[in-house]
Structure formats: C-alpha cells, structure tokens
Amino acid sequence: MSLMKDENIEKRLLRFPDWEHRNNSLYAEFEFDNFKDCFSAMSRIAFECEAQNHHPKWTNIYNVLKISLSTHDVDGVTEKDFKLAEAIEAIVEVQD
Numbered sequence: 057m058s059l060m061k062d063e064n065i066e067k068r069l070l071r072f073p074d075w076e077h078r079n080n081s082l083y084a085e086f087e088f089d090n091f092k093d094c095f096s097a098m099s100r101i102a103f104e105c106e107a108q109n110h111h112p113k114w115t116n117i118y119n120v121l122k123i124s125l126s127t128h129d130v131d132g133v134t135e136k137d138f139k140l141a142e143a144i145e146a147i148v149e150v151q152d
C-alpha cells in the first residue's frame with residue numbers, strides 16, 4: 057500500500073470532518089456519554105480492525121477516545137487508514 061501525498065490526504069479529509077492530518081497519521085477524538093458507551097464502540101472498532109488487519113494507536117480516558125491511524129509499513133497515511141476511518145465513523149455514528 058503506497059503512501060499518500062499530503063495534498064491528496066487533505067482532499068480526502070474534506071469528507072471526514074471528524075478527522076485531521078496530524079503527525080503522519082489520521083487523528084480523531086470522540087466523546088461519549090459515559091465509559092460504557094465508549095468501550096462498547098472500542099469493542100466494535102476492535103472487531104473491524106481484525107477484519108481489516110489494520111490497527112489503531114488509541115487512548116481512552118473515561119468517555120473520551122483518541123484515535124491515530126497510520127500504516128506502519130510506510131510510516132504514514134495510506135488508503136488502508138481511510139478505509140478504517142470510514143468504518144470507525146459508521147460505528148461511532150450509530151452510538152451518537
């Protein structure tokens with residue numbers, strides 16, 4: 057999977073308003089009502105990561121989830137990261 061050019065990443069991000077290009081990664085923060093809702097989303101996301109064989113760097117503090125997506129092989133953003141971001145959006149939206 058090839059590294060995307062910065063300008064292409066910015067263009068793609070226009071359709072991902074929750075996400076930004078930060079530290080060679082796609083980055084988003086999500087806030088839930090409580091820990092249970094947050095961890096439930098994380099569980100769903102974890103299954104999707106396994107299905108895609110692509111995994112986030114993430115932190116959770118109570119109801120806040122911070123997610124960084126990058127492709128380790130190329131040390132930057134690829135289509136794989138956008139594909140996972142899209143799936144994460146669908147999971148998080150259902151819980152809003």
Ligand SMILES: C[C@H](O)[C@H](O)[C@H]1CNC2=NC(N)=NC(=O)C2=N1
Pocket residue numbers: 109110111112125126127128129130
């Ligand atoms: C061997 C296996 O395909 C790799 O380690 C996968 C697993 N999950 C991964 N996740 C992420 N975010 N980037 C990778 O390059 C990656 N590679």
